[in-house]
Amino acid sequence: MTAIFLFDAVRTPRGKGRPGGALSGLTPHELVGQLVSALGSRCGEAALHDVASLTLGCVGQVGAQGGQLALVSKLHANLPTNMTSRTLNNYCVSGLTATRVAALEATATSDNRLRLAGGVEMMSIVPFLADHAHYYDDPATARALRYVPVPLSADLMATMEGISREALDTVTVRSHQRAARAWAKGPLEEVIPVRGPDGTVLLAQDESVRPDTSMSSLARLAPAFEQMGAQGFDDVMLTARPELSAIEHVHTVAHCPPIADGAALVLLGSRQAGSAVGLKPRAVIRAATEASADPVLQLTAGFAAMEAALIEAGLRLDDIDRIEFMEAFAATPVKFERDYAPDLAKVNPEGGHLAMGHPMGASGAILLTTLLAGLERDGGTLGLAVLHGGSGVGAAMIIERV
Numbered sequence: 001m002t003a004i005f006l007f008d009a010v011r012t013p014r015g016k017g018r019p020g021g022a023l024s025g026l027t028p029h030e031l032v033g034q035l036v037s038a039l040g041s042r043c044g045e046a047a048l049h050d051v052a053s054l055t056l057g058c059v060g061q062v063g064a065q066g067g068q069l070a071l072v073s074k075l076h077a078n079l080p081t082n083m084t085s086r087t088l089n090n091y092c093v094s095g096l097t098a099t100r101v102a103a104l105e106a107t108a109t110s111d112n113r114l115r116l117a118g119g120v121e122m123m124s125i126v127p128f129l130a131d132h133a134h135y136y137d138d139p140a141t142a143r144a145l146r147y148v149p150v151p152l153s154a155d156l157m158a159t160m161e162g163i164s165r166e167a168l169d170t171v172t173v174r175s176h177q178r179a180a181r182a183w184a185k186g187p188l189e190e191v192i193p194v195r196g197p198d199g200t201v202l203l204a205q206d207e208s209v210r211p212d213t214s215m216s217s218l219a220r221l222a223p224a225f226e227q228m229g230a231q232g233f234d235d236v237m238l239t240a241r242p243e244l245s246a247i248e249h250v251h252t253v254a255h256c257p258p259i260a261d262g263a264a265l266v267l268l269g270s271r272q273a274g275s276a277v278g279l280k281p282r283a284v285i286r287a288a289t290e291a292s293a294d295p296v297l298q299l300t301a302g303f304a305a306m307e308a309a310l311i312e313a314g315l316r317l318d319d320i321d322r323i324e325f326m327e328a329f330a331a332t333p334v335k336f337e338r339d340y341a342p343d344l345a346k347v348n349p350e351g352g353h354l355a356m357g358h359p360m361g362a363s364g365a366i367l368l369t370t371l372l373a374g375l376e377r378d379g380g381t382l383g384l385a386v387l388h389g390g391s392g393v394g395a396a397m398i399i400e401r402v
Contacts, residue, residue: 004103005281006399007047007114007274009266009369010038010192014206014357017123017259022203023194024124024261028065031194031263032056032073032120038192039116039267047267047277050113053084055102057094057119058361060126061087069120089361091389092328093290093302095119096364096397099266100288112273118365120263128259128360139232146240146296148233150390151225151251153298154329156237159248160297161335168255168330169218171337172354175327179351180211188350190373206356208258213355221252240296255330260357264365283372286382286398287312293392299332301394303339306386309396317342320398321380324367327352328388336386350374363387368397375401 012031015023023031040048056070070085090097095118102117134141141147148156157163182188183205193204226249229237234247267279274281289312291304310317323346327333333352337344350370353363364387371383385397 002107002270004106004268004285005271005274005402006283006285006372007267007269007279007281008039008043009264009372010035010190011264011366011369012194012262013191013203014208014260014262014359015203016207017261017357017359019124021124021261022207023122025196026194028069028120028122029073029076031122032265033077034194035192035263035265036077036079039265043267043279044277047114047279049080050277051079051083051116052111052113053102053105053115054079055098055115055117056087057090057098057364058087058121059089059091059094060121060130061089062131063126064122065126091391091393092358092360093364093387093389093393093395094361095264095366096368096385096387096395097290099268099365099368100290100395100397103268103285103288106269112270112276114267114269114273116265116267118263118265119362121359121361122261123259123359124261143232143236146236147391148236148296149228150298151256151329152229152233152237153296154251154331155225155229155247155249156241156297157299157331157335158250159244160241161331163331163334165250167334168250169215171330171333172218172254173213173215175348175352175354176210176213178349179206179209179355182350183209188373190369208260208357209351209355218254221254223249223251224253225249225251237296251329251331257327257329257353257358260359262359262362262366264362264369266365266368281402283399283401286400288397289395291394293394295392298390298392299328299388301392302326302386302388302396303394305394305396306384309384309398313398315382315398320382320384321346322349322371322375322378322383323347324371324385325352326363326367326387327354330354332388364395371399
C-alpha cells in the first residue's frame with residue numbers, strides 16, 4: 001500500500017464556544033480559510049493549487065455549518081474549482097476520521113496529488129445538539145436506541161471503575177497546569193492566530209485555559225449531572241448495567257472539556273505528490289484505525305481503536321514517544337492511566353481537552369496537529385493520537401517522523 005505522509009498541519013487557537021467568545025463573530029468557513037492561507041504561506045501556493053480534495057469533519061451541520069461546509073470553505077478560500085470536497089460527521093472523532101478518509105483516498109487513486117483534511121466546529125453559533133435529531137429529542141426513540149448524554153456516561157464510567165472525585169480533580173488540574181506552562185513559553189508554531197476582518201488578532205492562544213486551577217478551587221464545585229440523570233437516563237444506564245444499584249454522579253463542570261470554537265487542517269499525500277510541489281514530508285502515517293463500542297458506556301471505543309492501531313503498526317504502547325489522548329471528561333484519562341500505566345510525561349505534555357476545550361468536529365485534527373509539532377519539539381519519533389466519541393465511536397492514529 002502507498003505510504004501516506006504528513007507535509008504540514010496547522011490549527012487555530014480554541015476559543016470559548018459561546019456568544020462573546022473571542023472567535024464567535026466569525027463563521028466556520030472563515031476559520032478554515034485562514035488556515036488555508038497559512039498553509040499557502042508555509043508550503044507555497046503551488047502546493048495548494050494541486051490539491052485533489054478537501055475533507056472536513058463537522059458535527060453540527062446546520063445553520064452556519066450547513067450547506068456542505070467543506071464546499072463552502074473551498075469557495076471562500078478560493079481553492080481550485082476542480083478540487084472535490086466532502087463534509088462528514090463521526091461525532092467527536094470526525095476530524096481524525098476525515099484525515100483517515102483522505103489518506104485512504106490517496107492510497108486508492110493513482111493521481112499522486114495532495115489532500116487537505118481536518119475539521120471545524122463553531123459551538124458559539126451552532127450549539128451542541130443544534131440539529132435536534134430525533135435520536136436526541138424524542139424520549140421513546142432515545143430509550144429504544146439507548147441514547148444517553150455523554151456526561152452521564154462519564155459518570156457511569158466513574159461508577160463502574162470506582163473513580164474518586166480526587167482522581168478526577170487531579171487529572172483536571174494537571175491538564176490546566178500543563179497547558180498554562182506550554183503557553184507561557186511562547187507561541188506554538190502550529191497555532192495560527194485568528195484575525196478579524198480588519199486584520200486585528202482576535203485570538204492567539206487557547207482561551208479556556210485557567211492557570212489558577214487547583215485542587216482546592218475544584219473542591220468547591222458540586223456534581224453537575226444528577227438532575228439530567230433523573231430525567232430517565234439513569235434508568236437507561238442501570239438497565240444496561242443491572243449489576244449496578246445506582247449511578248454515582250461525580251463529574252462537575254470542571255471535569256468536562258469546555259465547548260469551543262476551532263479548526264485544524266492537515267496537508268497529506270504520497271511522497272511523490274509532495275516532491276512534485278517541492279515539499280519534504282514531516283511524518284508518515286503508520287496506522288489509522290476506528291472502533292465502535294457499547295453505546296451506553298460510550299467512552300471506551302478510543303481504547304479499542306488505540307489497541308488496534310498498535311497491532312496494525314506492530315508496536316507496544318511503551319514504544320510511543322508522545323501520546324495525545326482526548327480528555328473526553330475526566331474519567332477517561334483516569335481509566336487510561338489505571339488500565340495501561342503509560343509514562344505520564346509522554347501523555348498530553350502540553351495539556352489536553354479539559355483545559356483547552358473541545359470543538360467537536362475539529363478535535364481529531366487538532367490532536368494530530370499537536371502530535372506532529374509536539375514530536376518535533378520533543379525530539380521524538382513515534383506519536384499516537386486517541387479519541388473517543390458519543391454513542392461509542394473511537395479513532396486512533398500512529399505517526400512516525402521522517
